[in-house]
Amino acid sequence: MPQSRQLPPYKQALTVGDVARRCGGPVSTLHFYERQGLITAARSSGNQRRYRRDVVRRVAVIKTAQRVGIPLDAIGDALATLPEGRAPTAADWARLSAQWRAELDARITRLTQLRDALDGCIGCGCLSLAACPLRNPDDVLGADGPGPRRFE
DSSP states (O other): OOOOOOOOHHSSSSSSHHHHHHHSSOOHHHHHHHTTTTTEEEEOOOOOBBOOTTTHHHHHHHHHHHTTTTOOOHHHHHEEEHHHHHHOOOHHHHHHHHHHHHHHHHHHHHHHHHHHHHHTTTTTTSSTTTTOOOTSGGGGGGGGSSSOOOOO
């Protein structure tokens, strides 16, 4: 029976260019993710970055989560719960996405409320901050007296 051959470590690892091509993004994005602690690379004897193959799947998770609006710090927290050295699985993704679902639902609700309030705001033209449904709903800031109260 033929024995399976293990690739030498230098062939198992991917260069930063390899990962960028496989992920369809620029090398600078990978460097940024690495600085943020989202992915890690080893260094070759020539001080070049070498990534494990599971990094390609981790980058896919990062990009997908970003696309739906998950902040990088939340992505980093979620990735920290995964074991090192293996690609995220479908079960991992199900668990991670379930954690983010409530946050996304709340954001959708807030955005829908803002959109609906914006329709009422068009007639105001920001001439009455006391009655503005977006900047000062129910004039709650008026109770604190005159002058600026909040800048977002």
